[in-house]
Amino acid sequence: MASKTPPKPKHSLEFPLTWEELMKSVEFQKQLCGDVLQDYILQQRWYGGKASKLKYIDVLDYFSVQNESDLYYGLVIEANYVEAFVQDYFLPLGLVKHPDAVDGNIIAHIKLNEEEFWLVDASLLESFRKMIFEKITEGNKTKHQHLEYRRGRKCLDDDYTSSRFLGVEQSNTSVVYNEKYILKFFRRLYVNHNPDYELSKYLTNKGQFENTPGYAGSITLKFSDKNVMTIALMQEMIPNEGDAWDYFSKNIRKGIQAFNASKRDLAKIQKLSPLQQINENEVDAQLTELFGKSFFEDIETLAHRTAEMHVSLGMERINTEFTPSGYSYDYTVWLKNRLVYMLDNRINLLENNLHKLDGLALDLAQALLSNKKEVKKRFLDFDENRLKGERIRVHGDYHLGQVLVNERDFYIIDFEGEPESTIRDRKVKQPPLKDVAGMFRSFNYAIYASIFNHQDEHNKSIEEHFELAELLYDQMVGVFLYTYIDYVQSHNLNIGYRKEIEFLLHYCLLEKAIYELGYELNSRPRWAIIPLKGISSILNPEQHESSTSL
Numbered sequence: 001m002a003s004k005t006p007p008k009p010k011h012s013l014e015f016p017l018t019w020e021e022l023m024k025s026v027e028f029q030k031q032l033c034g035d036v037l038q039d040y041i042l043q044q045r046w047y048g049g050k051a052s053k054l055k056y057i058d059v060l061d062y063f064s065v066q067n068e069s070d071l072y073y074g075l076v077i078e079a080n081y082v083e084a085f086v087q088d089y090f091l092p093l094g095l096v097k098h099p100d101a102v103d104g105n106i107i108a109h110i111k112l113n114e115e116e117f118w119l120v121d122a123s124l125l126e127s128f129r130k131m132i133f134e135k136i137t138e139g140n141k142t143k144h145q146h147l148e149y150r151r152g153r154k155c156l157d158d159d160y161t162s163s164r165f166l167g168v169e170q171s172n173t174s175v176v177y178n179e180k181y182i183l184k185f186f187r188r189l190y191v192n193h194n195p196d197y198e199l200s201k202y203l204t205n206k207g208q209f210e211n212t213p214g215y216a217g218s219i220t221l222k223f224s225d226k227n228v229m230t231i232a233l234m235q236e237m238i239p240n241e242g243d244a245w246d247y248f249s250k251n252i253r254k255g256i257q258a259f260n261a262s263k264r265d266l267a268k269i270q271k272l273s274p275l276q277q278i279n280e281n282e283v284d285a286q287l288t289e290l291f292g293k294s295f296f297e298d299i300e301t302l303a304h305r306t307a308e309m310h311v312s313l314g315m316e317r318i319n320t321e322f323t324p325s326g327y328s329y330d331y332t333v334w335l336k337n338r339l340v341y342m343l344d345n346r347i348n349l350l351e352n353n354l355h356k357l358d359g360l361a362l363d364l365a366q367a368l369l370s371n372k373k374e375v376k377k378r379f380l381d382f383d384e385n386r387l388k389g390e391r392i393r394v395h396g397d398y399h400l401g402q403v404l405v406n407e408r409d410f411y412i413i414d415f416e417g418e419p420e421s422t423i424r425d426r427k428v429k430q431p432p433l434k435d436v437a438g439m440f441r442s443f444n445y446a447i448y449a450s451i452f453n454h455q456d457e458h459n460k461s462i463e464e465h466f467e468l469a470e471l472l473y474d475q476m477v478g479v480f481l482y483t484y485i486d487y488v489q490s491h492n493l494n495i496g497y498r499k500e501i502e503f504l505l506h507y508c509l510l511e512k513a514i515y516e517l518g519y520e521l522n523s524r525p526r527w528a529i530i531p532l533k534g535i536s537s538i539l540n541p542e543q544h545e546s547s548t549s550l
């Protein structure tokens, strides 16, 4: 059979060098970093700098990944932006004879000593993936320049049998090995260990938290100045039926459909005050009929797993990276600076994007703009002297999409932290209730997304749906809090006294909703209505008597 005609390359390079000599060539690095990579990375899903103007790219560092027969390079490329900031990315480089080997997904055509090749992302090549697995399973038996391959406790295989791309929408690149492990190549690199690696290793080796993928290995780049970068993390693969966002959204939608088909009087449903705790058996009978008893049992299980995660993260007494801390003046200064900066950014972004909003979203946006002083005041109303609980390392970006579902149990993944924050900020110990607030915002999102996305299925007014939404949200929160607080308190994690818990939750809910407003305005403005509605209820809980101050 005739082979396919090679694609006409956009970029063609030529060097009188071998592949082994190529990376040492300054001229090659210069040409690669010019149009070749500038064009290539713009097409990649993992490239997060698309909204900024690229000035130039540099190779910050590179390393070889090799055995007796094959050689690949791992590149740390630094993207420099006109807006005066830089981002580092990981790009593994390989060389193939035929572009068919990678389905035409090539970086450039290259002639080396008159011989024709194609430069490709090495993760597309099975031989590269196999070599990576073998080096991780071999662990630190072999020394590799400034690269460290580690085998984790949960890696039980010595032999490679298969590899494939995970094939999900994601910001990194994940490979499934032997249908048992998932290796995530971090695309965006940071100086310092990635929190995903640190927390995964800790939870497996020390915390013994079972409802997260076990740590199976990693690759770390070590610089001569002692700085490090996490290149990859390998974990157990968790069999799953999808994530908790899809799981709960599906059940919420069904409940809302049942509500539309019924003659239910919302005034008869028990109204809780915000953050009022209830036992799963105390959920209003009408809500149980609409959403199912199992729906609230699932919330209970999720709360239980979240509490176990926090107890595990807060139990360390030796390694200061993990030992709990109290509240301090330094923390307060850091927090307030950060939140005021974020708020100013969101207000600015909102002003610039008002033209993208209409109807209720626009009304809520205008209300927020006139209320910005009140939000700032709330952010500044944080007094460490009145807080008695502990701060610990937290998940940091906790929402339903970070939880996998299997047989009505939940597994928590992706401890990379909040994507907008610097790596240092992600490692600051925080009140565990920050994660809880993140999950509550996610409940709120799932309810309102179900309402806004399926309006064609409704025969009741939007106001009635909003009323149902608030009733449901308060009961989901009530069940979660009851289970969560009971578990952490009986396992010696100090999250503060009752008023402190309420204060921190209100504080973190507002923080998260303001954060979300930026995320939505930048990536899906149609959804901005959800955090806008959330901010409005957090700021005006007038129908509820609970106080937000200490």
Ligand SMILES: Nc1ncnc2c1ncn2[C@@H]1O[C@H](COP(=O)(O)OP(=O)(O)O)[C@@H](O)[C@H]1O
Pocket (backbone or CB within 6 Å): 166, 168, 169, 170, 171, 172, 173, 174, 182, 184, 213, 235, 236, 237, 238, 239, 240, 243, 401, 404, 413, 414, 416
């Ligand atoms: N250990 C695992 N077991 C099974 N599936 C996983 C595992 N880790 C990740 N996934 C799947 O991969 C997706 C992306 O993983 P995630 O860690 O969030 O990557 P990224 O940081 O690139 O967004 C998850 O939503 C999930 O579907």
Ligand SMILES: O=P(O)(O)O[C@H]1O[C@H](CO)[C@@H](O[C@H]2O[C@H](CO)[C@@H](O)[C@H](O)[C@H]2O)[C@H](O)[C@H]1O
Pocket (backbone or CB within 6 Å): 245, 397, 399, 400, 401, 418, 419, 438, 441, 442, 443, 445, 446, 516, 519
């Ligand atoms: O990409 P990440 O998962 O790290 O997180 C970012 O994207 C999330 C959306 O995928 C965003 O989450 C927001 O939307 C979710 C529904 O899609 C909702 O469940 C979350 O509560 C809400 O915050 C997250 O904020 C952002 O960091």
